[in-house]
Amino acid sequence: xxxxxxxxxxxxxxxxxxxxDRAVQRRHDTVFPWGTFTVxxxxxxxxxxxxxxxxAGAASSSTQLFLGTGLCGALTTYSTFSYETxxxxxxxxxxxxxxxxxxxxxxxxxAAFAGVAVAEAIWL
Amino acid sequence: MEAQRPKAFGEPTDxxxxxxxxxxxPGTSRRGGPARGQxxxxxxxxxxxxxxxxxxxxxxxxxxxxADGFPWTTFxxxxxxxxxxxxxxxxxxxxxAAHRLVRPFFGTGVLGGFTTFSTYAVDIERLxxxxxxxxxxxxxxxxxxxxxxxxxxxxxxxxxxxxxxxA
Numbered sequence: 001x002x003x004x005x006x007x008x009x010x011x012x013x014x015x016x017x018x019x020x021d022r023a024v025q026r027r028h029d030t031v032f033p034w035g036t037f038t039v040x041x042x043x044x045x046x047x048x049x050x051x052x053x054x055x056a057g058a059a060s061s062s063t064q065l066f067l068g069t070g071l072c073g074a075l076t077t078y079s080t081f082s083y084e085t086x087x088x089x090x091x092x093x094x095x096x097x098x099x100x101x102x103x104x105x106x107x108x109x110x111a112a113f114a115g116v117a118v119a120e121a122i123w124l
Numbered sequence: 125m126e127a128q129r130p131k132a133f134g135e136p137t138d139x140x141x142x143x144x145x146x147x148x149x150p151g152t153s154r155r156g157g158p159a160r161g162q163x164x165x166x167x168x169x170x171x172x173x174x175x176x177x178x179x180x181x182x183x184x185x186x187x188x189x190x191a192d193g194f195p196w197t198t199f200x201x202x203x204x205x206x207x208x209x210x211x212x213x214x215x216x217x218x219x220x221a222a223h224r225l226v227r228p229f230f231g232t233g234v235l236g237g238f239t240t241f242s243t244y245a246v247d248i249e250r251l252x253x254x255x256x257x258x259x260x261x262x263x264x265x266x267x268x269x270x271x272x273x274x275x276x277x278x279x280x281x282x283x284x285x286x287x288x289x290x291a
Contacts, residue, residue: 006181007174014173014237015166018228021140033138043242051246068243069181074173076241078202079209080140080232082271086210086279087137104241105268112245116253 005062009070013043017075031093033084036077037104043076044108048115056123076108135217135279139209140232168225172233176205180238192254195247198240199267205239206271210278219286 020042021035028034050068053059059067081104088097180201187197212231216222244267251260 003178003181006177010173010177010237011170013177014233015170017173017236018140018166018169018232021138025138025141031137035138036140040241040245044245047242047246048249051250065181069184070177072242073180073240074177074237076243077140077236078239078241078244078267078271079205079235079275080138080239081241082206082275083139083209083213084137085272086275087135091137101268101272105245105264108241108245109248109264112242112249116246116249 002062002065005065006070006073009066009068009072010074011070013071013074016071017077031088031091032096033081033088033100036080036084037100037107040076040081040104041107041111043072045111045115046075047072048112049119050115051112052116052119053123056119058119058123135213139213139227140236164225165228168229169233169236172229173237174233176234176237176239179234180240192251192256194259194263195243198243198247199263199270202239202244202267203270203274205235207274207278209235210275210280211282212278214279214282214286218283 017039020039024035024038025033047068050059050064050072054064081100085097085101088094088100183197183201187200189195189197209231212235216227216231248260248264251257251263
């Protein structure tokens with residue numbers, strides 16, 4: 001049963017990443033990968049809220065598997081993030097590569113902290 | 125942020141979407157039309173994502189991480205996924221004229237679903253909040269360095285192998 005929660009969540013999260021990436025990348029003509037940046041920050045925010053809720057006992061294990069391991073796990077990606085960073089560096093956009101690497105980590109971490117804080121404000 | 129897209133190598137910057145792919149005009153499209161093509165891509169991404177996420181979940185069951193321990197399993201999952209996408213993108217761009225659903229299925233779906241940024245970020249928050257700030261900081265830096273080294277190694281090794289085979 002646990003596997004089903006993970007798989008169902010991932011079957012929503014992965015296409016959501018694809019659609020978000022498409023929608024975001026079409027809106028601008030820069031080399032900066034805003035699409036992947038967006039899904040990683042949003043996914044970290046949701047997982048932060050979920051982690052805070054779980055600590056407060058407000059999220060069941062099935063919710064954590066579906067929303068956390070499945071949906072947020074598949075919505076966010078490290079492989080695409082690192083590949084895009086490498087390509088930026090190779091194409092001579094070194095500033096964008098560094099900005100993407102440090103910006104993604106900083107923004108996602110900030111989102112995770114904010115998510116946990118929001119959850120604690122609600123459930124604790 | 126504005127910058128032109130210089131082309132040093134053939135591989136695309138964004139492995140998830142192919143914006144250069146022509147979208148057929150309505151009425152003149154291939155059989156089934158663009159809506160059907162888009163539906164097939166979404167299905168390939170969904171199935172691939174489910175496989176990748178299930179593999180990541182399986183890894184977390186095989187090698188569970190204690191609550192206040194270094195998240196080695198997620199670290200390894202992300203590093204492996206990065207090495208594989210590097211090799212995959214070179215193969216699919218320079219070597220293998222693959223079916224149009226291979227990249228959405230494997231690159232966007234399987235590898236995107238296997239690796240995770242949200243668990244990485246929240247695990248750092250959990251470590252910092254639990255009084256293990258130094259471990260959290262080490263995990264933050266090590267994952268970033270390992271992931272970038274892995275994707276670079278994957279791309280570099282595969283390009284060398286391709287060049288060697290063609291020589």
